[in-house]
Each structure stands twice: as C-alpha cells, then as structure tokens.
Amino acid sequence: MTTNQDDPIAIAHLHKEFRGHAAVDDISFTVPRGRVVGLLGPNGAGKTTTMRMLLGLAGITRGTATVLGRPYGELTSPARSVGAVLDAGGLHPGRTGRQHLLIAAAAVGAPRSKADELLDEVGLASGAHRKIGTWSLGMRQRLALATALLGDPRVLVLDEPANGLDPVGTRWLRDRLASFALAGDRCCCRPTSWRRWPRSPTTSS
Amino acid sequence: MFRSEILKAASLTSTRVVFGVGVLGLLATQILLVTLLPALASGALRPQGENLGSELPGVDLSSGSFQYSALSVFGDGGSSGSLGLAVLGALALGLLVATTDYRFGGIVGTALAEPRRLRILLDKVAATGVFAALLGVVYAVISVVVVVGTVQLSPAARLRVSGLDILSTSARGVVAVVLLSLLGLGVGLLVRSQLAGFLTLGAIVVGEPLVQGMAGLLAGGAPGWTQLLPVTLSHAIVRSFSASGTNPGVALLVLGVEVAAVLAAAGVALRRRDL
Numbered sequence: 001m002t003t004n005q006d007d008p009i010a011i012a013h014l015h016k017e018f019r020g021h022a023a024v025d026d027i028s029f030t031v032p033r034g035r036v037v038g039l040l041g042p043n044g045a046g047k048t049t050t051m052r053m054l055l056g057l058a059g060i061t062r063g064t065a066t067v068l069g070r071p072y073g074e075l076t077s078p079a080r081s082v083g084a085v086l087d088a089g090g091l092h093p094g095r096t097g098r099q100h101l102l103i104a105a106a107a108v109g110a111p112r113s114k115a116d117e118l119l120d121e122v123g124l125a126s127g128a129h130r131k132i133g134t135w136s137l138g139m140r141q142r143l144a145l146a147t148a149l150l151g152d153p154r155v156l157v158l159d160e161p162a163n164g165l166d167p168v169g170t171r172w173l174r175d176r177l178a179s180f181a182l183a184g185d186r187c188c189c190r191p192t193s194w195r196r197w198p199r200s201p202t203t204s205s
Numbered sequence: 206m207f208r209s210e211i212l213k214a215a216s217l218t219s220t221r222v223v224f225g226v227g228v229l230g231l232l233a234t235q236i237l238l239v240t241l242l243p244a245l246a247s248g249a250l251r252p253q254g255e256n257l258g259s260e261l262p263g264v265d266l267s268s269g270s271f272q273y274s275a276l277s278v279f280g281d282g283g284s285s286g287s288l289g290l291a292v293l294g295a296l297a298l299g300l301l302v303a304t305t306d307y308r309f310g311g312i313v314g315t316a317l318a319e320p321r322r323l324r325i326l327l328d329k330v331a332a333t334g335v336f337a338a339l340l341g342v343v344y345a346v347i348s349v350v351v352v353v354g355t356v357q358l359s360p361a362a363r364l365r366v367s368g369l370d371i372l373s374t375s376a377r378g379v380v381a382v383v384l385l386s387l388l389g390l391g392v393g394l395l396v397r398s399q400l401a402g403f404l405t406l407g408a409i410v411v412g413e414p415l416v417q418g419m420a421g422l423l424a425g426g427a428p429g430w431t432q433l434l435p436v437t438l439s440h441a442i443v444r445s446f447s448a449s450g451t452n453p454g455v456a457l458l459v460l461g462v463e464v465a466a467v468l469a470a471a472g473v474a475l476r477r478r479d480l
Contacts, residue, residue: 057317084317090313090314092217093309095216106206107315
C-alpha cells in the first residue's frame with residue numbers, strides 16, 4: 001500500500017522483531033483525515049504491536065511510524081494530539097472511575113472539570129464513585145474512551161474498543177467515533193481481530 | 206505529571222496499608238524497646254520489684270546513649286542491620302509505587318502522556334520522595350513522643366538528649382526513610398513484577414545480616430565492606446556521630462550513591478524496554 005506522509009497517521013515499511021522473531025513485517029499504511037480506519041487481522045498478526053510502535057511504547061526495528069508528521073515521542077503535546085486506548089485503558093480496580101480520570105487529567109494537563117464532563121458524556125456519571133473492579137467490561141471500555149478523549153485529541157487510536165460492549169454500546173461507540181472523525185480534521189485508527197461494525201464511514205486496511 | 210503521580214499513590218490502598226503497617230510496627234517496637242524493657246530492667250514491672258538489669262545490659266533509660274539510640278526512626282534502639290516493620294514499610298512504599306503501575310497498565314497511560322522516559326522516572330522519584338518524607342516524619346514523631354513521654358513518666362530518668370540532637374536525629378531519619386523508599390522504587394522499576402520485587406527486597410534485607418555473619422566468620426572479624434550494605438547504612442545514618450561504626454555523614458553519602466546507581470539502572474531499563 002502506498003503511504004502519504006501528510007496523513008495524520010503514516011506507517012512505512014514497519015518491522016518489529018522480538019528475539020529474532022518478526023512480530024510485524026514490512027507494514028505500510030496511512031490514515032487520512034476524517035476517516036475511521038479499522039486495522040483487521042487475526043490474533044497475533046501484529047496489530048497491537050504496530051499501534052504500540054506508533055505510540056512510542058515499543059521500539060521500532062526498521063521503518064517509520066509518524067503521527068501528525070512526527071514520531072510520537074517528538075510531539076510537543078502528545079496527549080493533546082493523540083488519544084489512545086490500549087490494554088483496556090490501564091485501569092486499576094481499586095480506584096474509582098472519577099479517580100482514574102482525575103489522574104489521567106493531571107497527566108495530560110486537562111482541567112478537573114473535563115473529567116466530570118467526559119464521565120457524563122460516556123454515560124458513567126452515576127457510577128463514577130464506584131470502584132472500577134465492580135464495573136462491567138463495557139463500562140471499562142467507556143471509561144477508557146473517556147480517558148483517550150481527555151486531551152481533546154485530533155487522532156484516536158483504539159485497540160479492540162468494542163470488546164465487552166453490548167449491541168447498544170457498540171452502536172454508541174460507532175456513532176461516537178464517526179462523529180469524532182467527521183468533526184474537524186480528525187481521524188481514528190482501531191485495530192480489531194474481526195470486522196464488527198458493518199455500517200460506518202470506515203476504511204479497512 | 207508530578208501531580209498525576211501524587212494522585213496515583215494517594216489513591217492506592219497499598220499506600221495506606223504500608224503507612225499503617227510501618228507506623229503500627231514502629232509504635233509497637235518503640236513501646237517494647239523504650240518503655241517495657243527499661244521498666245523490666247529497673248524492676249518496675251516485676252511483682253516483687255525484681256531487678257533484671259543484669260540480664261538486659263545496655264537497657265538504661267536514664268543513660269544519654271540509650272535515649273539517643275532510641276530516637277531512631279526505625280525503632281531498633283540503634284542496633285545496626287536490625288530488620289523492623291518500619292524499614293519494610295519504607296522499602297515497600299517505593300516498590301509499590303513502581304510495580305502497581307506495571308501490574309495494572311498505568312505505566313502505558315503515563316508514557317502516552319509523557320513519552321520522555323527519564324521525565325517519568327524523575328516524576329516517580331519526586332512523588333515517592335514526598336510520600337516517603339511524610340512517612341519518615343510520622344516515624345520520627347512516634348519515636349520522639351515515645352522516648353520523651355517514657356522519660357517524663359519515669360521518676361528515675363530525665364531527658365539527656367538536647368533538642369538539637371532530637372532534631373538532627375529525626376531529620377537524618379527522614380532522609381534515611383526517603384532513600385530506602387527510593388531504593389524500593391528503583392528495584393520495582395527494574396523487576397516490574399510485585400512478587401519479584403518483594404522477593405528481591407526480601408533477599409536484600411534478609412540476606413544482609415547473613416552476608417555480614419558469613420563474612421565475619423570467614424574473615425575472623427567484620428570486614429569494612431559489610432558496613433556498606435543498604436539497610437546497615439540506613440541505620441548508621443540515624444546513629445549518634447560519636448558512636449562507633451560508619452559515620453552518619455559517610456553513611457548518608459554512600460547510601461545516596463547506591464540509591465542513585467539503582468535509579469540510574471532503572472532509568473536505563475525504563476528507556477530501553479517496551480511498555
């Protein structure tokens with residue numbers, strides 16, 4: 001696939017080896033503005049590893065991965081450029097949902113009011129003071145998405161965001177991501193092991 | 206980012222448990238060593254007023270050296286290498302700050318917000334330092350209150366340590382607690398797993414007196430290097446400047462270098478590893 005370095009996400013000839021084993025081998029793609037792009041593939045295909053390299057969490061063996069024209073680590077305000085959900089959001093079961101969002105807000109420099117605003121937006125305001133350990137997987141996914149939106153980013157990267165969501169929740173997420181991508185010059189990339197959302201303004205790579 | 210690390214540690218149950226265990230452990234140890242043992246030695250707690258002083262050498266509440274050593278924030282009465290709950294609390298505090306982030310994936314969110322790994326390390330060091338200093342101050346207050354209170358309630362004793370001595374010992378104690386917590390943080394960042402971290406710290410604190418004993422047996426005396434192990438150094442920091450053994454200033458310097466080396470290794474590991 002050809003790549004366009006002007007696109008918000010541009011991955012070119014990306015390669016990752018773990019002790020001689022190629023986990024990702026020569027992957028290239030771009031995510032243009034205004035689109036929700038699904039990265040499809042079976043388990044173990046390297047989708048999550050690709051996202052981790054894109055976000056600077058894993059080293060790159062060969063190739064390039066840029067967000068908004070730069071490697072993630074060189075972005076001046078990364079959380080305000082990119083929102084990401086990986087590993088179900090790194091939620092500690094002993095914290096409340098509000099505590100989690102306040103910690104994340106402090107990390108990205110967002111005001112405390114933004115956390116309350118997002119809790120309301122993702123439909124978790126009533127359970128915000130309960131410990132996350134008592135939450136369903138769907139509620140955790142909503143909280144993880146709220147965390148990704150804290151910095152009001154231009155790009156969203158979500159790993160298996162629909163896991164644990166019921167049909168209503170899946171529809172809500174699909175519509176939310178579509179409206180996110182269509183608002184301004186934003187885009188969204190979501191690796192998933194199965195194409196679950198048949199009707200949305202998406203492109204699959 | 207620093208505020209985020211503070212909020213993280215403050216919202217953890219394990220932080221409160223560490224504070225509780227350390228504080229209650231120190232309180233119990235201080236009451237045993239500073240209040241009960243001197244009372245037994247003087248015969249105040251025996252029905253017939255029997256004096257056990259000969260069986261408890263060195264336990265004399267009226268002596269300045271005993272009072273000085275009893276001010277130790279580790280509740281060890283000044284004995285080097287003693288392993289108490291206060292020491293474990295200090296080490297566990299830093300370890301849990303590091304390993305909880307790995308266990309529940311919080312480190313990923315941190316690295317997304319702040320891709321510069323060295324900055325992450327510095328923020329964790331600062332946040333751990335704040336909580337450890339707070340723990341050290343609470344330890345110091347407990348030690349001083351038990352010593353001063355016991356002396357005041359004992360008719361045969363009077364306070365022989367000056368306010369400056371109390372302040373100096375307490376301040377050095379707080380620094381020692383901070384350094385031990387930072388050592389725990391460094392170990393936690395290196396091993397990442399909580400179980401592996403506790404096993405490593407256990408090996409360090411339990412292994413230290415074993416190593417000292419073995420080295421003493423083999424060398425026919427205590428070699429100098431055995432006094433440079435971290436827990437022994439932390440006790441030396443709070444000891445009197447006139448006491449035998451490693452000078453508190455030297456102990457502080459050496460432990461500081463050891464902790465800096467562990468944190469530097471943790472920084473390299475944090476920078477090189479995938480998250």
